[in-house]
Amino acid sequence: MPASRCRQVREMSTQGHSAATTIADRDTWHLAEEDDHGHDHGGGATYIGFWIYLMSDALIFASLFAMFGVVSTSYAGGPAPREIFELPLVALNTALLLASSITFGEAMPHMEAGRVGPTRIWLALTGLLGAAFVCVELYEFSNLIAEGAGPQRSAFLSAFFALVGTHGAHVTVGLIWIVVSLVQMSRHGLSEDMKRRVMCLSMFWHFLDIIWIGVFTFVYLWGVLR
Amino acid sequence: MSASHDPVDPAHHGHGHGSRRGYWIGTLLAIVLTVLPFWLVMGNVLRDPQVTAILIVAMALVQIVVHVVSFLHLDTRSEGGWTLLAFLFTVVVVFILIGGSVWIMFHLNTNMMPMSGTGAAMG
Numbered sequence: 001m002p003a004s005r006c007r008q009v010r011e012m013s014t015q016g017h018s019a020a021t022t023i024a025d026r027d028t029w030h031l032a033e034e035d036d037h038g039h040d041h042g043g044g045a046t047y048i049g050f051w052i053y054l055m056s057d058a059l060i061f062a063s064l065f066a067m068f069g070v071v072s073t074s075y076a077g078g079p080a081p082r083e084i085f086e087l088p089l090v091a092l093n094t095a096l097l098l099a100s101s102i103t104f105g106e107a108m109p110h111m112e113a114g115r116v117g118p119t120r121i122w123l124a125l126t127g128l129l130g131a132a133f134v135c136v137e138l139y140e141f142s143n144l145i146a147e148g149a150g151p152q153r154s155a156f157l158s159a160f161f162a163l164v165g166t167h168g169a170h171v172t173v174g175l176i177w178i179v180v181s182l183v184q185m186s187r188h189g190l191s192e193d194m195k196r197r198v199m200c201l202s203m204f205w206h207f208l209d210i211i212w213i214g215v216f217t218f219v220y221l222w223g224v225l226r
Numbered sequence: 227m228s229a230s231h232d233p234v235d236p237a238h239h240g241h242g243h244g245s246r247r248g249y250w251i252g253t254l255l256a257i258v259l260t261v262l263p264f265w266l267v268m269g270n271v272l273r274d275p276q277v278t279a280i281l282i283v284a285m286a287l288v289q290i291v292v293h294v295v296s297f298l299h300l301d302t303r304s305e306g307g308w309t310l311l312a313f314l315f316t317v318v319v320v321f322i323l324i325g326g327s328v329w330i331m332f333h334l335n336t337n338m339m340p341m342s343g344t345g346a347a348m349g
Contacts, residue, residue, distance in 0.1 A: 047304075047305065047309075048305045048308055048309060048312075051305075051309045051312060051313075052312055055312050055313065055315075055316040058316050058320060059316065059319060059320065059323070062319070062320040062323045062324055063323060065324050066323050066324045066326075066327035066328065067327070069324060069327060069328040070327055070328060070331040087264065087267065087268050088268075090264075091264050091268070094260055094264070095260075098256060098257065098260055101256075101293075101297060102253055105249055105253065105297060109246065203298060206293060206297040206298050207298065209293060209297070210290055210293045210294065210297075210298075213260075213286050213289050213290055213293065214286065214290070216260075216263075216264075217263060217282055217283060217285075217286035218283075218286070221263055221264070221267045221282050222279060222282065222283075224267060225267060225275045225278055225279050225282075226275070
C-alpha cells in the first residue's frame, strides 16, 4: 500500500512537473513570438493588453450608463434634461471630439512612415481639439452648477455629472498623454517604442470618441426627447 | 492595429492603402451618423419622439460599429482573433449590465409605486 501510494505520488509529481514544463514551454513560445513582433512591428503583446484595458474601461462606462439609465428620470423636483441641456453646445462638443478623432487618424500614416514633423503637427491639432472639448464641457458644467443644477440637486444630475465627468477626466488624461508624446517625439524621434506608444494612444483616443457616441445619444438627445 | 499587424507585408504598403480607404469611408459614415441624429432632434423633424428615439439609438449602434471597425481596426485576424473575442465578450457584458439594470429597476419602480404613494400619504 505505501509503495503504491508512493508511486502514485511520484506519478502525480511527474505529471505536475510535465504540466509545468508544458506551461513554461508555451510561455517561452509566446515570449519568443512577442520578441519577433517587437522586432518587426514594435508591438507584440502590448496591443492585446491595451485592448483588454480598453474593454475593461468600457465596462466602467457601462456601469455608469446603467446607473444613469436607472435614475435618468429621478429629478427630485429639480430640472429635467429638456430645461438644462443646450444641444447647440453638445453639437459643438461632439463635432470637436469627432474632428480630433479624424486628425489623429491623419497622423497615423505619417507615424507609420516615420515622418516626425507631420505626425507632431496632426497630434498637436488633435490635442488642441481635445482641449477645446474639455473647455466647452467645463463651461457647460459651471453653467449648470451656477443655475443650481449641480450634482447634488437630484439623482439624475448626480448620475449625469458622474458619467460625463468620468468621460471628461479620461479625455483630460488623453491630453496629458498627447503632450507627453509630443515632447518624447521631439527628443527621441519615432523609434519602435515611440510608435507603439502612439498606437496605444490612438486606440485610447478613438475609444473615448466611441464612448461619447453613447453619451450624446443616450444622455443628451434621448434626454431632450423625453 | 491591423496595418502594423500584417505579417505578410511588413512594409505596410498594400494593406495601408486598403485601410486608408476604409478609414475615409468610416470617417464619412461617422460624420453622417453624427449629424443626422442631432438634426432629427434639434429640428424636431419627425414630430414623433418615439420614432426619433428609436432612430437615434439605431444610428448610435451603427456608428459604434463603424468606429470600432474603421478607427480601432477591429477585424477577425488581428492577434489571432483574440481582440474580436474580447470585444464580443465585452459587448455581451455591457448589454447584460445596462439592459438588465434598467429592466429590473424599471419593474421594481413600477411595482413599488403604490406602496411609496401610500407611504407618502400616511407620512
